[in-house]
Amino acid sequence: MNFYGVRAIYQSEMARMLRTTLQSIASPVISTSLYFIVFGAAIGTRMTEVDGVSYGAFIIPGLIMLMLLNESISNASFGIYMPKFTGTIYEVLSAPVSPLEIVVGYVGAAATKSVLLGLLVLLTARLFVDYEIQHPLWMLGFLVLTAVTFSLFGFVIGVWADGFEKLQIIPLMIVTPLAFLGGSFYSITMLPPFWQTVTLFNPVVYLISGFRWSFYGAADVHIAVSLGMTLVFLSICLVLVWWIFRTGYKLKP
Amino acid sequence: MDNIIQVNELTKTYESGFQALKGVSLSIRRGEIFALLGPNGAGKTTLISIVCGLVNASSGSVLIDGHDNVRDYRKARSKIGLVPQELTNNMFDSVWSTLKLSRGLFGKPRNDALLEEILRELSLWDKRNDRIMDLSGGMKRRVLIAKALSHEPDVLFLDEPTAGVDVELRRDMWNTVRRLQQRGVTIILTTHYIEEAEEMADRIGVISQGELILIEGKDKLMQQLGTKQLSIQLQSPLEILPESLRSDALALSADGYALVYTFDAQCEQTGIAELLKKLDQAGIEVKDLHSSQSSLEDIFVNLVHERRDAKRAGGAQ
Ligand SMILES: Nc1ncnc2c1ncn2[C@@H]1O[C@H](COP(=O)(O)OP(=O)(O)OP(=O)(O)O)[C@@H](O)[C@H]1O
Ligand SMILES: [Mg+2]
Numbered sequence: 001m002n003f004y005g006v007r008a009i010y011q012s013e014m015a016r017m018l019r020t021t022l023q024s025i026a027s028p029v030i031s032t033s034l035y036f037i038v039f040g041a042a043i044g045t046r047m048t049e050v051d052g053v054s055y056g057a058f059i060i061p062g063l064i065m066l067m068l069l070n071e072s073i074s075n076a077s078f079g080i081y082m083p084k085f086t087g088t089i090y091e092v093l094s095a096p097v098s099p100l101e102i103v104v105g106y107v108g109a110a111a112t113k114s115v116l117l118g119l120l121v122l123l124t125a126r127l128f129v130d131y132e133i134q135h136p137l138w139m140l141g142f143l144v145l146t147a148v149t150f151s152l153f154g155f156v157i158g159v160w161a162d163g164f165e166k167l168q169i170i171p172l173m174i175v176t177p178l179a180f181l182g183g184s185f186y187s188i189t190m191l192p193p194f195w196q197t198v199t200l201f202n203p204v205v206y207l208i209s210g211f212r213w214s215f216y217g218a219a220d221v222h223i224a225v226s227l228g229m230t231l232v233f234l235s236i237c238l239v240l241v242w243w244i245f246r247t248g249y250k251l252k253p
Numbered sequence: 254m255d256n257i258i259q260v261n262e263l264t265k266t267y268e269s270g271f272q273a274l275k276g277v278s279l280s281i282r283r284g285e286i287f288a289l290l291g292p293n294g295a296g297k298t299t300l301i302s303i304v305c306g307l308v309n310a311s312s313g314s315v316l317i318d319g320h321d322n323v324r325d326y327r328k329a330r331s332k333i334g335l336v337p338q339e340l341t342n343n344m345f346d347s348v349w350s351t352l353k354l355s356r357g358l359f360g361k362p363r364n365d366a367l368l369e370e371i372l373r374e375l376s377l378w379d380k381r382n383d384r385i386m387d388l389s390g391g392m393k394r395r396v397l398i399a400k401a402l403s404h405e406p407d408v409l410f411l412d413e414p415t416a417g418v419d420v421e422l423r424r425d426m427w428n429t430v431r432r433l434q435q436r437g438v439t440i441i442l443t444t445h446y447i448e449e450a451e452e453m454a455d456r457i458g459v460i461s462q463g464e465l466i467l468i469e470g471k472d473k474l475m476q477q478l479g480t481k482q483l484s485i486q487l488q489s490p491l492e493i494l495p496e497s498l499r500s501d502a503l504a505l506s507a508d509g510y511a512l513v514y515t516f517d518a519q520c521e522q523t524g525i526a527e528l529l530k531k532l533d534q535a536g537i538e539v540k541d542l543h544s545s546q547s548s549l550e551d552i553f554v555n556l557v558h559e560r561r562d563a564k565r566a567g568g569a570q
Contacts, residue, residue, distance in 0.1 A: 002327070003360075004361060005357060005358050005359070005360050007357060008356075008357025009354075012350070015350065019345060083343075086341060086342075087341035088343050090341060091355060091358060091400070093306060094307055094330060094335050095330060095359050095360075096328070096329075096330040096359060097360075252307060253308050253309070
């Protein structure tokens with residue numbers, strides 16, 4: 001186990017993120033806050049309660065998830081894409097670090113940042129809306145699991161992408177729509193029966209539902225199902241990453 | 254002989270179908286400076302990249318200090334430092350932090366004193382807090398060298414270390430390389446500059462179109478360099494050499510207008526005076542004389558061309 005190697009990757013990734021504090025921290029916090037102001041404080045007061053929770057509070061878990069998915073994917077994909085693009089990846093590939101250690105370094109840093117951002121947004125939300133957290137440990141657990149899963153997914157995208165468009169396309173075309181339609185702003189029970197069934201094919205539904213359960217104790221699907229699905233995504237991403245290193249796919253000619 | 258690197262029958266075919274290495278075998282001796290010479294596209298970088306684990310070999314194997322570079326990659330790689338051909342730096346990092354990253358990546362604990370020593374030696378200490386993108390090209394290359402040295406490698410690969418570096422800096426770099434060798438570091442460098450190989454290397458390998466066509470101690474090559482040719486232009490053509498002049502050292506050109514005399518320049522008795530006397534005796538009138546020395550470059554170019562011609566002839570059959 002090359003502990004110093006993992007730490008070196010992790011620290012240099014964290015330093016990179018801190019160097020760009022403004023984009024990487026301020027912008028997600030500000031944009032999520034705008035949602036709170038518009039949907040929580042302004043429109044929310046005119047809306048009926050959902051599952052016994054005020055609308056402003058109801059949307060908090062979903063919005064945090066939305067941000068978490070985007071940030072995890074973009075941080076992790078950028079983190080591995082840039083060294084590939086500039087060629088500095090040569091050093092990591094020539095170093096005595098195992099694939100697992102490389103992943104722990106890069107994905108660990110991306111996930112850390114996402115979790116910190118998630119908590120920061122949660123604190124910021126307090127300025128606009130009142131909310132409670134019934135199961136703080138579960139909340140933290142979902143936060144970390146989701147951040148890790150989607151940072152892994154981002155890592156895969158970063159390895160796969162051979163241009164900046166490809167880097168953007170999956171988050172833009174797939175993840176954001178899935179997150180918006182995954183119940184960030186509504187409970188899926190509000191949908192007509194047909195669309196409820198369709199929605200169950202959307203993986204993000206399970207993440208948001210589980211996360212919201214940890215806040216308010218109410219969920220669209222059972223918490224065990226949410227947890228199970230999250231772990232399934234995690235496993236899929238792990239397998240993809242394992243396959244990438246096994247075959248050297250797009251990392252080594 | 255104690256070999257620190259053993260390359261066995263290495264081949265590489267890129268996905269494009271291009272075969273960049275065609276069965277290269279090579280042993281690098283512990284503590285030597287080995288220069289790998291070859292024209293553009295010969296496969297130098299490909300060879301180095303496979304040894305360092307950046308490119309997967311199609312077949313063959315590499316042992317580094319006895320460790321297979323794929324199966325036992327941790328032990329193998331921890332002995333190697335690589336200075337790549339391209340200037341690939343984390344442009345936004347400071348010199349100091351990029352060195353710390355390198356050292357950490359290779360599993361070494363923090364050692365600020367060592368990093369300082371390396372930076373001072375490469376005249377980068379004043380620049381340690383600068384962002385790499387604010388450095389000049391030559392400095393960027395030295396940063397790459399500093400990075401490779403930061404984890405105390407036993408073997409250092411320098412892929413065209415002096416490309417784009419001015420004359421003075423090139424001297425500095427050569428001195429650095431020599432100092433490293435004195436400390437026991439084995440050095441493998443690639444270059445297009447014959448003079449560089451001549452100046453630095455203990456042994457020289459020539460690679461062309463994916464094949465190693467020559468591995469020779471530099472001194473031996475230099476011996477070949479020691480021979481000179483005297484060409485003697487004649488007033489009127491000769492059909493054959495007169496009996497009195499026959500020797501291995503003297504050859505008559507095809508058109509009969511020139512004689513080529515090969516001699517050892519280091520020798521006190523070059524035999525030139527004698528030869529001229531004999532020519533006079535034989536009544537052969539000399540029009541012009543000039544002597545030339547084959548450089549390593551000539552040998553190298555000849556080798557590469559001979560090889561190509563031989564191939565073409567072989568292919569035509
Ligand atoms: N990733 C790649 N995919 C396909 N072909 C490649 C790849 N990398 C190198 N090649 C080809 O392999 C051959 C050898 O390239 P290599 O970089 O090893 O040459 P080199 O000896 O280092 O040349 P130079 O002196 O120009 O640096 C070249 O013909 C090159 O086009
Ligand atoms: Mg090259």
